[in-house]
Amino acid sequence: MSSKEMIAMLLAGGQGSRLGVLTSDVAKPAVAFGGKYRIIDFPLSNCINSGIDTVGVLTQYQPLALNTHIGIGTPWDLDRNNGGVTVLPPYERSDNSEWYSGTANAIYQNMKYMEAYNPEYVLILSGDHIYKMDYEAMLDFHKQNQADVTLAVIPVPMEEASRFGVVIADENKRIRDFQEKPEHPKSNLASMGIYIFSWPVLREALLSLKDQSNCDFGKHIIPYCHSNGKRIFAYEFNGYWKDVGTLGSYWQANMELIDLIPEFNLYEEFWKIYTKQDKIEPQYIGPDATVGKAIIGAGDNINGTVHGSVLSAGVVVEEGAVVKDSIIMKDTVIRKGAYIEKSIIAENCVIGENAKIGIGQEEDSKLNPKIYGFGLAVIGDNSVIPANVTIGKNTAIRGVTDQEDYPDGVLPSGGYLIKAGDQS
Amino acid sequence: MKALGIILAGGNSTRMKSLSDKRAISAMPVGCSYRAIDFALSNMTNSNIQTVAVLSQYNARSLNEHLISSKWWNFGRKQGGLFLFTPTVTADNSWWYRGTADAMWQNIDFLKKRHEPYVVITSGDCVCKIDLSPILDFHIQKQADITVVCTKAPEWDDISRFGTVKIDPDGLISEFEEKPMIAHSNIVSTGTYVIRRRKLIELLEQCNAEGRYNFVTDILIRYTGMKKIYGYMVDSYWSNIASVNSYFRTNMDFLKPEVREFFFGSEPKIYSKAQDLPPAKFNDGASVHDSLIGSGTIINSVVDHSVIFKNVFIGNNTVIKNSIVLNGAYIGDNVRVENCIVESNETLLSDTSYVGDDQIKIVVENNTRLGI
Numbered sequence: 015m016s017s018k019e020m021i022a023m024l025l026a027g028g029q030g031s032r033l034g035v036l037t038s039d040v041a042k043p044a045v046a047f048g049g050k051y052r053i054i055d056f057p058l059s060n061c062i063n064s065g066i067d068t069v070g071v072l073t074q075y076q077p078l079a080l081n082t083h084i085g086i087g088t089p090w091d092l093d094r095n096n097g098g099v100t101v102l103p104p105y106e107r108s109d110n111s112e113w114y115s116g117t118a119n120a121i122y123q124n125m126k127y128m129e130a131y132n133p134e135y136v137l138i139l140s141g142d143h144i145y146k147m148d149y150e151a152m153l154d155f156h157k158q159n160q161a162d163v164t165l166a167v168i169p170v171p172m173e174e175a176s177r178f179g180v181v182i183a184d185e186n187k188r189i190r191d192f193q194e195k196p197e198h199p200k201s202n203l204a205s206m207g208i209y210i211f212s213w214p215v216l217r218e219a220l221l222s223l224k225d226q227s228n229c230d231f232g233k234h235i236i237p238y239c240h241s242n243g244k245r246i247f248a249y250e251f252n253g254y255w256k257d258v259g260t261l262g263s264y265w266q267a268n269m270e271l272i273d274l275i276p277e278f279n280l281y282e283e284f285w286k287i288y289t290k291q292d293k294i295e296p297q298y299i300g301p302d303a304t305v306g307k308a309i310i311g312a313g314d315n316i317n318g319t320v321h322g323s324v325l326s327a328g329v330v331v332e333e334g335a336v337v338k339d340s341i342i343m344k345d346t347v348i349r350k351g352a353y354i355e356k357s358i359i360a361e362n363c364v365i366g367e368n369a370k371i372g373i374g375q376e377e378d379s380k381l382n383p384k385i386y387g388f389g390l391a392v393i394g395d396n397s398v399i400p401a402n403v404t405i406g407k408n409t410a411i412r413g414v415t416d417q418e419d420y421p422d423g424v425l426p427s428g429g430y431l432i433k434a435g436d437q438s
Numbered sequence: 439m440k441a442l443g444i445i446l447a448g449g450n451s452t453r454m455k456s457l458s459d460k461r462a463i464s465a466m467p468v469g470c471s472y473r474a475i476d477f478a479l480s481n482m483t484n485s486n487i488q489t490v491a492v493l494s495q496y497n498a499r500s501l502n503e504h505l506i507s508s509k510w511w512n513f514g515r516k517q518g519g520l521f522l523f524t525p526t527v528t529a530d531n532s533w534w535y536r537g538t539a540d541a542m543w544q545n546i547d548f549l550k551k552r553h554e555p556y557v558v559i560t561s562g563d564c565v566c567k568i569d570l571s572p573i574l575d576f577h578i579q580k581q582a583d584i585t586v587v588c589t590k591a592p593e594w595d596d597i598s599r600f601g602t603v604k605i606d607p608d609g610l611i612s613e614f615e616e617k618p619m620i621a622h623s624n625i626v627s628t629g630t631y632v633i634r635r636r637k638l639i640e641l642l643e644q645c646n647a648e649g650r651y652n653f654v655t656d657i658l659i660r661y662t663g664m665k666k667i668y669g670y671m672v673d674s675y676w677s678n679i680a681s682v683n684s685y686f687r688t689n690m691d692f693l694k695p696e697v698r699e700f701f702f703g704s705e706p707k708i709y710s711k712a713q714d715l716p717p718a719k720f721n722d723g724a725s726v727h728d729s730l731i732g733s734g735t736i737i738n739s740v741v742d743h744s745v746i747f748k749n750v751f752i753g754n755n756t757v758i759k760n761s762i763v764l765n766g767a768y769i770g771d772n773v774r775v776e777n778c779i780v781e782s783n784e785t786l787l788s789d790t791s792y793v794g795d796d797q798i799k800i801v802v803e804n805n806t807r808l809g810i
Contacts, residue, residue, distance in 0.1 A: 048716070048717070049716070049717035050716060050717045088509070089712070089714075272719070274721055274722075280716035281716055281719070281734065281736065286714050287714075287716075288714050289714070291712055291714075294471045294709075294710055294712070294733075295470075295471055295701075295702040296469065296470030296471050296692075296702075296730040296731060296732050296733075296745075297718060297730070297731050298693075298698060298729075298730055298731075299726040299727065299728070299729050299730075299731060299741075300727070300728060301727050301728040302727075303726065303727065304725070305720045305724060305726055306720055306721070306722050306723070306724050306725075307720065307721060307722050307724075308719075308720045309716075309717050309718070309719050309720075310717060310718050310719075310720060310731070311717045311718075312471070312717065312733055313702060320720075325717075326717075327717075
């Protein structure tokens with residue numbers, strides 16, 4: 015196998031538990047975004063647009079949707095004779111078989127994959143963010159500085175810096191110190207979780223820390239390299255970079271796409287985002303439909319009213335139904351007269367006739383107020399909502415529900431209905 | 439793999455007026471997401487025909503751009519593949535394709551080298567979804583020499599564009615008239631034929647030796663009554679787009695729910711080259727009714743009873759009615775477009791009006807987009 019200058023390792027095994035029922039059946043990188051894409055499309059497209067043709071995708075939590083989506087990498091031109099995309103799940107060994115217990119541990123367990131390509135550099139990515147970034151420019155920066163490790167960092171407002179891992183760099187961009195979620199941040203440069211390692215440095219660090227439990231890049235590998243006096247540099251990125259790790263930020267990032275001129279523009283020819291496209295049919299907007307300020311996916315059939323919303327492919331909105339300020343994912347059907355406001359409805363759901371979702375006063379979630387907030391009603395994949403029921407705000411629903419699940423036809427704000435288990 | 443496929447995608451037609459200036463008819467965009475030839479290619483691949491030759495000579499580049507990768511139709515396998523054959527100068531031939539039979543004769547080596555017992559010949563400018571497997575079975579069971587797939591012509595269409603046939607009760611074709619001045623039948627040939635590969639080679643060689651070049655007039659019509667030529671009736675949607683009128687009508691047909699259900703809503707699907715465009719975007723001011731919208735299109739104003747293809751931009755206070763806007767067109771502010779076909783990548787300047795009064799108007803402006 016011919017060696018590669020740089021290969022990418024994409025960490026896609028996390029659950030993304032703060033996305034609640036959206037990630038009950040799929041890993042976070044496989045969650046839909048922007049009416050067509052899945053979150054992992056952004057780092058994968060960035061890779062191929064940056065000239066990286068060898069990508070290992072590390073999966074663990076609920077990998078089926080992710081595996082189906084990635085396939086052999088055709089949509090990203092990552093179906094290659096030499097290199098291309100390889101899905102890397104945890105595997106059994108003759109001695110100590112284990113799950114991926116941390117970001118760096120997962121990479122360590124795939125040492126053989128990296129060794130096979132014998133790269134000069136390894137790029138570590140995660141499947142959590144919406145952004146367009148040229149990793150080749152970052153590599154140039156890494157080489158110019160003769161760095162051992164380069165971290166991509168982004169300036170954030172000082173008052174928000176305490177939510178991030180921040181780096182303190184000198185005038186040459188060499189990193190002198192780190193702070194993890196500091197109360198009193200000394201810098202506003204937040205680490206984006208994107209690293210370029212010179213391969214021998216990464217290899218040595220992974221081997222030295224192989225017995226570290228839950229070995230993590232931010233907590234263990236980077237501090238280890240720092241304490242050994244390695245040259246660690248901060249590559250400042252100033253483009254659009256959006257964390258979609260919470261329901262609020264996920265909803266917000268989708269809504270930003272429907273601005274007149276969105277900050278994150280998918281309509282440019284340059285730096286295309288690629289995805290596996292199962293539907294290529296045009297959408298039909300019916301005689302009585304009203305559609306404004308919205309993104310509408312391929313093959314959609316709209317006969318009701320849609321405003322301020324992002325609809326994925328294959329969605330049906332029947333006569334008299336209203337969809338406002340919401341995200342509706344693939345193949346979901348909104349029956350006649352239904353009213354949906356500020357909701358996230360995942361793939362393959364059916365919303366019954368005249369059902370009302372996202373209604374009333376906000377109440378704290380009884381399921382988990384840390385996850386279900388922002389006034390959103392959230393409905394997981396393959397759910398069914400019966401006709402004529404009313405569902406409040408900060409609610410969570412998953413599974414096939416019927417009239418009996420709604421006393422007096424109501425699920426009040428803050429309520430939840432989780433009917434599907436892992437096996438059903 | 440009982441059959442290989444041949445798609446005749448060569449010709450131009452004056453009935454297309456300026457629409458075929460830019461591209462071959464088979465490369466015409468259809469139904470927002472497709473090109474005309476996608477229907478023939480998808481019918482082949484959905485009927486388990488894995489080896490397909492496309493014969494083209496008029497503006498072959500447009501077709502080549504579309505067929506540059508064969509994976510979208512599931513061709514490009516170790517067994518079979520998609521071939522685009524344009525005329526080439528060889529030691530014993532320096533002609534363009536002089537007709538449909540000649541086009542096949544010039545590629546007779548391809549026919550001789552293959553091993554599939556049957557050949558399905560079809561044309562690249564028809565919009566239809568036809569399962570070819572039962573037609574092959576019919577052909578084999580009847581021990582036919584040639585089977586011609588026939589249908590009732592759409593009532594609105596001009597029958598004199600087609601070959602009309604009369605079919606006996608036992609299925610044999612008793613009369614075949616090519617482009618008759620006065621048609622004696624409303625049953626037309628769809629341009630899809632099934633024939634044994636060896637029989638086709640034999641007929642093509644004989645035809646060439648006699649200096650004849652046209653498959654319909656020199657083979658089908660000459661042999662009607664002599665050979666066992668059967669008609670196989672198909673009654674699902676079928677339309678040939680090779681005139682401005684029928685091109686417009688065919689695209690507008692996709693606004694009908696039953697046509698959408700047939701092509702978009704039910705399996706098998708029609709495939710096309712992936713374009714990686716973002717979904718369509720509607721801004722405030724958009725008011726869209728009874729229309730099809732392609733991916734990547736941005737709409738800021740009124741669209742009514744129209745088919746808007748991919749990557750189109752429609753500005754503010756513009757009204758588009760009963761029209762087709764092809765891929766990549768840019769329509770400025772305060773524009774009126776009615777009963778028109780707006781050519782692909784066209785730029786319509788702001789404060790302009792385009793109305794087709796008694797017939798469909800083809801809008802070609804060649805405006806520069808800079809400075810808008």
